[in-house]
Amino acid sequence: MSLLIRNARVLDPASGTDAVMDVCVENGEIHSMGENINGFPGAEVIDASQQWLIPGAVDLGSWLREPGLDHKATLATETSAAAASGVTTLCYQPEPGASVDNSAQVNLIQDLSDAQGRANVQVIGNITHQLAGETLSNMGGLKRAGCVAVTNGWQPYADLDVMRKAMEYATTHDLTVFVYPLEHALANKGFMHEGAVSTRLGLPGIPAAAETVAVAQTLSLMELTGTRVHFCRLSAAGSVRLLRQAKQSGLAVSADVAAHQLFLTETDLMDYNPLCHVRPPLRAESDRVALLEGLADGTIDAICSDHQPHETDAKLAPFQQTEPGIAGLETLLPLTMRLVEDGTLSGLEALNKITFQPARIIGSEAGRITQNAQADLVLFDPDALWTFTLETMRSQGKNSPFENWAFQGSVSHTFLAGQPVYSAT
DSSP: OEEEEEEEEEEETTTTEEEEEEEEEETTEEEEEESSOOOOTTOEEEEOTTOEEEEOEEEEEEOOOTTTOTTTOOHHHHHHHHHHTTEEEEEEOOBTTBOOOSHHHHHHHHHHHHHHOSSEEEEEEESBGGGOSSSBOOHHHHHHHTOOEEEOTTOOOSSHHHHHHHHHHHHHTTOEEEEOOOOHHHHTTOOEESSHHHHHHTOOEEOTHHHHHHHHHHHHHHHHHOOOEEEOSOOOHHHHHHHHHHHHTTOOEEEEEEGGGGTOOGGGGTTOOGGGOOSSOOOOHHHHHHHHHHHHTTSSOEEEOOBOOOOGGGGTSOGGGSOOOBOOHHHHHHHHHHHHHTTSSOHHHHHHHHTHHHHHHTTOSOSOOOTTSBOOEEEEEEEEEEEOOSTTOOSSOOOOTTTTOEEEEEEEEEEETTEEEEEOO
16 A cells, blocks of 8 residues: 655654654655655545644553453454554553463464454563462563563462563563562552551552562563563652663663553542552652653653553442552543653653653554554544543453543544554544
């Protein structure tokens, strides 16, 4: 397919480009960029005046559920939601019930996603067998099958020696380890951030130290093993400080934050709202401010959706019995652009956190608009005003606390390798 996008404001964080120009796409790649380009004969022409052309977003944390937890969501529903939300690359997160132990499981996930053709799905494999934290997985086989990283998710290791050996084995295969930092003994089956609000509500709390202690342990093991580590879903101010120090000392470490952690705090649980039951928990306002500062100074590399779709019943029980997680794909780009509106980040800086930087973390060439790059592109109308509602969500999971939030700017078209996968009209 040939495509010519005219008069778009091209925003490419990878190159720092911010200019109005034409972009020509041929055979799934960006053929040329500039002013008054002549497209190929028969090319579809889109006049993108007053619109932005941005790279498709790269989401580092999506719990896509299928195969194994299809009652919560499927690759068909979630990649459809991704396309409509300007997300063209998704990192498949393994979890109990949908873990990734071998190449056959990797191939099945890739075949299912390829059949949909709406998004690139990059698989993160298990670092231990069935995420049980005891026996190491066949990481070499997982890498050969296409896994971009390995993780144990939120599941604990049997002990630190197993974690050390897992990190050493991952290093021999040049695999990044995705770490969800949590010291389970300190978390002690809590449900929300430990503080004044948890005391008032009478709910068991999870102290910020449960995260920061785990970050400190992992950083120590990094120095011992030389492992490349990516910290997932930071939530605490202490973790940001530790990460900043680690980067200053030259450790090969990166980190992300879930978009909802930048806007919600423990006070949003004052009415026991199960839609705000997340892991890690929503923390204090001081933690939220530290996360924003970490984004602004580059300590935190990426913003992700931490997309966790659930069936309706999973959020209908009393708070302590509900399952944690927000269906966040469809609010990733809108919430990120809010950081531009409030002055936290510039437009290019914000887009960098959801395109080029997450792509770099998984070793992908996605997240850029340059000649010969794959044409994973999004046309974004910065002036569109709209209200987010659960009824219009494309995800199978309707568990979002952002219902009735008003946003400015929306996706009008999404292209995957130059092929249209979503159009608002």
